[in-house]
Amino acid sequence: MVAVQAGFAGLNILPKVALDSGMSPYVMIAYRQIIATVALAPFAFFLEWKTRSVLITRKILLQILFCSTFGATINQLLYFIGLKYTTPTIASALSNILPAITFIIAVPFRIETVNMKSIPGQAKVAGTAFCVSGSMLMTFYKGALIHIPHSGLHWRYAEKVVEKSTEASALAGGSSNKEIFGAMLVVGSCVAWAIWFILQANMSMSFSAPYMTSTIMCAMASVECFLIGGIIERDIHSWALGFNIRLASVLYIGLICSGFAVLLMTWVIEKRGPLFVSMFSPLQLIIVAILGWAILDEKLYVGSVLGSVIIIIGLYLVIWGKAREFNMEVSDEGAAMESELNRGEGNEDIEEELPICSSIANANCAKKVFQIQEV
Template sequence: MEGTKAVVAMVVVQVVFAGVSIFYKLALNDGMDSRILIAYRYLFATAFLAPLAFFLERMSRPKMTWKVLMLVFFSGFFGGTLSQNLYLSSIRLTSATFPSAMTNLIPSMTFILAIIFRLESLEIGSISGRAKIFGTLTSVGGAMLLTFYKGVAIAIWPTHIHLLDSRHNAVSQGSSDHVMGSILAIMSCLSSAIWFIIQEKISKEYPCHYSSTALLCLMAAAQSVAYALCVERNMSNWKIGFDVRFLAVAYSGVVASGLILTVMSWCIKKKGPLFASAFYPLLLVIVALLSSLLLDEKLHLGSVLGSALIMVGLFVVLWGKWRGSQASNTTGFQEEKKQIIHLGGEWEHRSMPPK
């Protein structure tokens, strides 16, 4: 039941993150500066989470140490400030959907980092180890197929909904620097993978999900505001009304950063960083469906084939993770059984009367 909760939670996480991608597209299309968007996102998240964490965990919160404070600082930097600014910079240089496709590199990067930091065992000789490697490569292959191969258009539903306004298109795709945009997207994925590793350590040192996420958002807010003020000092650009810009920062801040990061922290503590990152391939599938439904973007054959490979890879990785945990539990049970038999034999030998 615990494993089912984690799976459902991570699927919800990807659905919410897909909504963030849609709101990002709409806000950038409206002309909002990406750095200001990120700054407002974490300001909203901090304002929402700080009182919640204070009241819910005021009795169970452990003592803050310098080690935890430094971990939270780097967690906010890699998981918030750096990854999100690189992500939106890649959108400006390439297209709105390209960085979403590149996020499928996060599971493989997290897998490699988890092996380096000994959070995961490779175990090439075992079935579970080979399943993890094969599933990761399959998901990455499906993402690359979805990205670079379009194929024929497939009309699923004629919604006639097109939320993007071409008159205020802030993303110039005609003169994009795809090389630099690709590098920025890869760096964003690497930053997110590093965040998964740091979050694993935070969950052990400071096991209060609301408080740690509130501190993460606070650090990211301070860093993002400082960076945005350095590059954008025109205060008129910081004004937002009750429009798509406000909806974008409120949704991404309160829902995505405030609630969903807390859920991700819980999943990482329960199942590890590889399990949580393995669900990122779902993001591109959901974004493709929402873009087709809300932004009048047509699905193509490459999207369908790539999505199928992504789902197969995700299933294989989760199966390998489950098989490895089952084998570990079986081994531990056998060792415990041998120890009990050994102790029982010694007790029986000592309790026998001398001849």
């Protein structure tokens, strides 16, 4: 997970330099989806297609289409357009409000519950409020400049690109408004990502083939992004890729962020669970802040630091609340199952429930049953 977060940190640095050099975010995302499709296709074929009978119905294809629209196209376009107008540190920090936004969206659909009488329920609500407050603070309050010494590690090309971009923004005026606009777009990308979580969770109940669905999703997003990019970026020269920062950035985000990171996260979720994965999210912010200061000479302001701290506190409150609710649910079910086992009536229920969990590929369900069985 440290390697995954380091890879995601580069997602905010390298593309930022490419965007400041004049590369269009629409072009960047279109190429990213193509590279991600090519990178994931072999894993989908050898790990899932050849080992099982995969039946993809029209309903599944429609669900994957909605997932690609929100989880890849809208999410990534909003994020990279926002990154163009804001700093890598702010973009990375605002990404940590994702659990809170997911919680807000999931409540009306009764995927999540709000029990204000319990401490975990209060923690989730308080964490959500912290995340939203921290994001608003980072978006609309800059504060005083934090004076830190310059680093001796400067990427000269990136430094020149950033200087030109800063000068152009200063001449055009309204740089503060652009940063606010960029931050709001990043928040919008989190909303699209949260919607994708809801859609993906619903689809995984009836069709469990993560590599296959990810490959098809990236392929569909490639078509969507090329259509959008073709309408907006009509100059053929803007689509040219040479041996430069543009090629490096699309290869990086396609292979590392959409290929390498997805595979590692899938493996870690299987071994340690989704909670373990989410606990490492703030590490990306720290790595981005260090790289931004060392390589891009990024300036830190009081508003950014305070907002980041508030968001991280909120993130861990939401995660703690979710984990505590899960443990309480497992404990209650375990007590009930233990009572049935003592009466000699529980063995058949466990044997019947395990295949159901396997058939719908519900990791949480399976985990609960195994924990109950241990009790």
